[in-house]
Each structure stands twice: as structure tokens, then as C-alpha cells.
Amino acid sequence: MSARLLLFTGKGGVGKTTLAAATSAALAAGGRKALVVSTDPAHSLGDAFGIALGSAVTEVDAGLHAAQVDPRALVDETWRELRGHLRTVLAGAGVDELDAEELTVLPGVEELLALAEVRRLVHGGPWDVVVVDCGPTAETLRLLALPEAVSSYLERLFPTHRRVVRGLLAGLAGNGSSAERWDATADALGRLAENLAQLRGLLTSPSTGVRLVLTPERVVAAETRRTVTALALQGIRVDGVVVNRLVPHPGAESGPAATWLRTRRTEQEAVLASLDLGPMRTVEHRAGEPVGLPALLELADDLYRGADPLDGVGAGAPLIDVVRVDDEYELRLALVVGDSELDLARVGDDLAVTVDGRRKLITLPSLLRRCLVVGAELDDTGLAVRFRPDPDLWMR
Incomplete structure (x- = not known):
């Protein structure tokens, strides 16, 4: 053990x-x-x-x-x-x-x-x-x-x-x-x-x-x-x-x-x-x-x-988690951002998260790869990135 x-x-x-x-x-x-x-x-x-x-x-x-x-x-x-x-x-x-x-x-x-x-x-x-x-x-x-x-x-x-x-x-x-x-x-x-x-x-x-x-x-x-x-x-x-x-x-x-x-x-x-x-x-x-x-x-x-x-x-809670909210999905990251500069970008099958110049590529699960990023929110628990199914890809 x-x-x-x-x-x-x-x-x-x-x-x-x-x-x-x-x-x-x-x-x-x-x-x-x-x-x-x-x-x-x-x-x-x-x-x-x-x-x-x-x-x-x-x-x-x-x-x-x-x-x-x-x-x-x-x-x-x-x-x-x-x-x-x-x-x-x-x-x-x-x-x-x-x-x-x-x-x-x-x-x-x-x-x-x-x-x-x-x-x-x-x-x-x-x-x-x-x-x-x-x-x-x-x-x-x-x-x-x-x-x-x-x-x-x-x-x-x-x-x-x-x-x-x-x-x-x-x-x-x-x-x-x-x-x-x-x-x-x-x-x-x-x-x-x-x-x-x-x-x-x-x-x-x-x-x-x-x-x-x-x-x-x-x-x-x-x-x-x-x-x-x-x-x-x-x-x-x-x-x-x-x-x-x-x-x-x-x-x-x-x-x-x-x-x-x-x-x-x-x-x-x-x-x-x-x-x-x-x-x-x-x-x-x-x-x-x-x-x-x-x-x-x-x-x-x-x-x-x-x-x-x-x-x-x-x-x-898990540092990275995916939950379903109504017809959308949320990728939740337990980040304490505070006054730091935050930037998000979709790079192929990855989500690029940059905080104060430190960049992390988060490989999206297969479910979210077929979705579009529609928004992001910060609260006391961290960062929540919202995804909505892409109609051009969802049935593939």
C-alpha cells in the first residue's frame, strides 16, 4: 500500500x-x-x-x-x-x-x-x-x-x-x-x-x-x-x-x-x-x-x-468536473482567480486557460468536443465554462 x-x-x-x-x-x-x-x-x-x-x-x-x-x-x-x-x-x-x-x-x-x-x-x-x-x-x-x-x-x-x-x-x-x-x-x-x-x-x-x-x-x-x-x-x-x-x-x-x-x-x-x-x-x-x-x-x-x-x-470537490445544467454542460474548474488576468480559448479539442501568463491546455472529454463554448462565469467556487451541443456535430 x-x-x-x-x-x-x-x-x-x-x-x-x-x-x-x-x-x-x-x-x-x-x-x-x-x-x-x-x-x-x-x-x-x-x-x-x-x-x-x-x-x-x-x-x-x-x-x-x-x-x-x-x-x-x-x-x-x-x-x-x-x-x-x-x-x-x-x-x-x-x-x-x-x-x-x-x-x-x-x-x-x-x-x-x-x-x-x-x-x-x-x-x-x-x-x-x-x-x-x-x-x-x-x-x-x-x-x-x-x-x-x-x-x-x-x-x-x-x-x-x-x-x-x-x-x-x-x-x-x-x-x-x-x-x-x-x-x-x-x-x-x-x-x-x-x-x-x-x-x-x-x-x-x-x-x-x-x-x-x-x-x-x-x-x-x-x-x-x-x-x-x-x-x-x-x-x-x-x-x-x-x-x-x-x-x-x-x-x-x-x-x-x-x-x-x-x-x-x-x-x-x-x-x-x-x-x-x-x-x-x-x-x-x-x-x-x-x-x-x-x-x-x-x-x-x-x-x-x-x-x-x-x-x-x-x-x-474535484478540481475539474463536468455537470449537465438543463440543455447545456458546464466544465467547472476550482480556480481561485481573484484579481488575476484570465483568458480562455478553444484550441481544437482543448480548452486553453491562461491565468497571469501561465497557460494550461485542458483536453476536453469527447462529449464536450462536440459542443460550442457559449459562456463562462467566475464565482466563489471557481470558473464555470458553459457548452452547448453543436448541431452540426452532435449526431455524428
């Missing part, structure tokens, strides 16, 4: 690593086998626990293990073979050796392999939950988009990988030994495509959740709203928002320090009131840095207040 997967991300410096570590500690203290891994190049997960961590899984406490993924080592171990296969393909197709070398430098391969390592840990270990300390928001969005992006890249280079490529390359080879090399290349491409599909399935699974960490500042809140939308476009669920470093309320205290705290707290609460991003937990700013298990467990008590840290994972 696969482990549950919980991803923590947020703008750099908001405390996501500490909160990921605290959550994993709370899960283990509650009797679950928990593994927390970091894909953040900063590698500060070990600092949160106050111990040295490497790429090997290390026991931190009973039921709690941790590791820091080393993408460079994964590239050296895993990517070299496939890269050699791709150079063979390109050289056989008449591409110059130097050009072939450049074309096989795949952007994002380190992050992609880091994500593949997370998948291996989710499916290959005894864990009930795998908590991932991701990099800052921009890097995380790029990371989580990679399986789909690389799949598209491969499909353009080598359409219908196994069947078409194998036949094409075997024809180019012309002799037995070369044909064997082409077959090995086709097999490698097929395995990569399959792994990408499995990664995509893992990220969009109901057993996967994303926790967005932010500090109550307007700039950070604006980025968080954009992140929720960007993840929804990829079909990835955000099951909760954690607001970190909320300054303590001074109560009835007086004096300059109390006045400052009261003013700052009022500003922060105004930011929280404007968020409207679903389930939200808050953590007050601490005087001391939470380092080590006791401090992390204390932080987790403040964060979850007795609730299960996994509450909300997989909850909520």
Missing part, C-alpha cells in the same frame, strides 16, 4: 521547512510511520532537527525518518544511460554530434529525478506518510509541472514512443546490431514515458495534498493566491494554508512595544481576512527558533491543536 503524500511549499523564508519537520514529528508521535524528505536545494531540514542529514534515510526518532534528496547524484546514476540512448537516436537521424550533446541536456532533469525519488520512497518504503519539504514556490511550481512538460517534450521528439519510434529507428538502422541499439533506446524512452505518467498520477492522486505556507504579508499573500491557481491548473490539490509567524496579541498591555504589536497584529489580521483560500491554520511567532524534536513537537501542538495533521488531504 502506498504512503500518503504531503507537500509543503511557500515563498522563501516563510518557515516551510520547520513546519514540514514539525508535521512529520507530530505524525510519528501519533503512531504513524513518517518519512520527511527535502527537495529544497538549501538543505536546511537537518538544521530543523538539529542533526546531520544526507541522501540516505536516517532514523530521527521512533517512527520518524528523514532524508535530503541529492538531485546531482541521481543525475549521475540515472540520467546518464538514457542520455546516451538519446544521443544514439539523434546521431542516427543525422544530427551532428555536438548538436546531439546539446539537445540531450534536458532542462529540469535534476528536479525531475528528485520527484521520481520521492515517488520511489512513497511506494517502496514502510511509511504511512511521506512529508516533502519542497523548494520555494517558483521552483516548486516548476518541479510539479515537469512530468507533464517533459511528457509533451518527448511526444514531440518521438511520437507514440514505443510503437512509432521503434519502427522508425529500426528502419534507419539497417542491420541487426544497430537495430538492437534502437530497440534499447525505444525501451528506455518507453520506460521514461511510463515513469512520467506515474509521477503525474501521484501528484494528482486524492491521497496527495499540498500545504502552502505563508507569512501574513500582502506580497506573500498575493503570491500564495497565484500559487493556488497555478496548482489547480495542474490538477494538484491544495488542502490547506498555514499562516506562520503571526505576532502575539498584546491584550490590554500598554507601552510602545504593546502598541507596535497591536498595530502589527491588526495589519496581519487584515491580510488573513482577505485571503479566502479555504482551510487555514495559524502559528504565532516564537521568541526562540524551534530546533530539535521537543521544540518541533511544541510547534506542532500550536499548529494542529489536537487535530490530525492529515485532516483535509483528499477532501473537497
